[in-house]
Amino acid sequence: MRFFLYIALFCMMPVAGQNMYTNAPDKVYPILEEFIAENFKNDTPSFYRINEIDSIVVRNIQPVIDGPWIMRVLGYHIRRGKVHTIEIDSSLLDHPQVFELTLKHELGHAYNLKHICVDELPKSDPAFNEIMSPTRLMYYVDPKELQRVNTNFYKSLIPKK
Secondary structure: OHHHHHHHHHHHHHHHOOOOEEOOHHHHHHHHHHHHHHHHHOOOOOHHHHOOEEEEEEEOOOOEEEOOEEEOOOEEEEEEOOEEEEEEEHHHHHOHHHHHHHHHHHHHHHOOOOOOOOOOOOOOOHHHHOOOOOOOOOOOOOHHHHHHHHHHHHHHOOOOO
């Protein structure tokens, strides 16, 4: 199965005419491989959008000062036309699970997913753990919860018919 996925991936690359840049290929590519495989399994078209991602860069992201508040930002998705750039904070290199979830969150934005509104929910609500939750603060997730969160994320990428 993996062999066919690689063949499909490499056959599609020349069509797009783009090579995505990343300064952390050993961290980024395994997550992209899983992302593409899960979308393939769910029959979700993903190559067109993956090919629109120009770069996934790991760098030191400065906190955002908004009035009296200082917010730590773990990742950004920047869109310029059809070109997407993703930035992930370098502090996450020491936290592989959070790195993965943050990259998936930003990939979700590249697929036009919006944040899940959790403003009115209690902090114990499982929606806080969802990948597209803007307030996700997890540094460790139980494997069963992680599986549930990943399943929900990939289901949300399936185009509505």
